[in-house]
Amino acid sequence: MTTTTAVPLRLPANAAGLTTRPLTRDDAGAVTTLMGACEQQDVGEVLIEEADIVGDWQRPAFDLASQSVAVLDGERLVAYAEVYKGRWADAAVDPAYRGRGIGTALSQWTRALAARDGGTLVGQPVPGESPGERLLESLGYRALWTSWVLGMPAGRAIDPQPVPAGYAIREPRDEADLRATWTVNEDAFLEWSDRERSTFEEWTATVSRRPGYEPWQLRLMVDPTDDVVGMAFVVVSSGCAYVDKLAVRRDERGRGLARALLVDAFEVARDHGGERSELSTDSRTGALGLYQKVGMQVTSVWRHWAADVTPDHVVAPD
Structure with a gap:
């Protein structure tokens, strides 16, 4: 029987009091709420729904227990990250908890998890001109492509x-x-x-x-x-x-x-x-x-930011 070595999320000192654990299927609603709050803050509308999360999590190649992490304040989910196939990341930090270094810690975690799973590049889409985009750019990520959400008036x-x-x-x-x-x-x-x-x-x-x-x-x-x-x-x-x-x-x-x-x-x-x-x-x-x-018009702009991954990014378990 083979086991996957867990990748620890090391939170910064000013996130003291927060706890971490892998996500579970029961967290789908909380992740949807968290992502919705981020989308409302960053693009002015909520695009995500719980079925999107559940669909992604039930893909055969995705193991929620070893490829995700939750950050909690008591029982409240305030941040999370996941990495699919050592390449495709998603991460979010509640707007009320930004500025504490949690996003930087999640970035380090996604690189470490991608390295563990044999990835050489890891990235995710973030809204254009958002705090998430500015953070990833400051951490050495590069924009690979631009996406647009369009709507019919x-x-x-x-x-x-x-x-x-x-x-x-x-x-x-x-x-x-x-x-x-x-x-x-x-x-x-x-x-x-x-x-x-x-x-x-x-x-x-x-x-x-x-x-x-x-x-x-x-x-x-x-x-x-x-x-x-x-x-x-x-x-x-x-x-x-x-x-x-x-x-x-x-x-x-x-x-x-x-x-x-x-x-x-x-x-x-x-x-x-x-x-x-x-x-x-x-x-x-x-x-x-x-x-x-x-006749469709652009309603929001997103960019896919990615960073190189090397074996040096592997984090030893605590």
């Missing part, structure tokens, strides 16, 4: 895009449809994303196994032979329809399929309470202009 909709003759948009019917959709999604995103291919099980953890999932949320574009050639995944939360994934097979591009999927996803989501429409894209995709052209 109230009362406006994307002009309809006809679906080509013989093509259709439908829901998935079975696992074969899900696997075909996963393939289209992964193939498209791996054209520009510097990561390894997600397994089907990892993909379904945040799509069809995401808490609250219903088949109408996954929109499949099929060709005249009923092969899946495009997909969109839409989530409705607090009256907002958010397109979380949108992809079209490379050989099927230039037919207006992506725009047709986008229009369809927002229309279907509206029938399920999504009165507002949002999505995100980043500078690696080159898609910002496309979304702006259909």
Whole structure:
């Protein structure tokens, strides 16, 4: 039986009285509340919901017990961090607890955990011009790409895009449809994303196994032979329809399929309470202009900051 060596989080002296432990599944609500408070402070709106957290935590390659840490003031969660596959970090500090060195300690912890798990680069997205961005820059991180959250102004909709003759948009019917959709999604995103291919099980953890999932949320574009050639995944939360994934097979591009999927996803989501429409894209995709052209406007800017990891970052257990 193999065990993973724990990575201790060493808090600064002016964080005396706070305690640490790994996160548990029961902490999903508290992490959502913490991240929501940070988003409200830094970008003026709450984007996260608990299903996002639960979906991420149920990915097969993620071990919450050995790849996360919580910082508590009594029973209250005031900061946390996690690192997925030695590369992808998330961390947050309650706005009321900033300025005590907790964020710096979490940065050191994420590097140490990434080093333990064989990573060579670790980073995370943070809001542009936020305290988190300034902290990471001061710690030697570098910005790798920029992301934008875009929304459709109230009362406006994307002009309809006809679906080509013989093509259709439908829901998935079975696992074969899900696997075909996963393939289209992964193939498209791996054209520009510097990561390894997600397994089907990892993909379904945040799509069809995401808490609250219903088949109408996954929109499949099929060709005249009923092969899946495009997909969109839409989530409705607090009256907002958010397109979380949108992809079209490379050989099927230039037919207006992506725009047709986008229009369809927002229309279907509206029938399920999504009165507002949002999505995100980043500078690696080159898609910002496309979304702006259909009338969407940038509502917040995020940047992915990352730092090199070396074996020197490994922290010996206490």
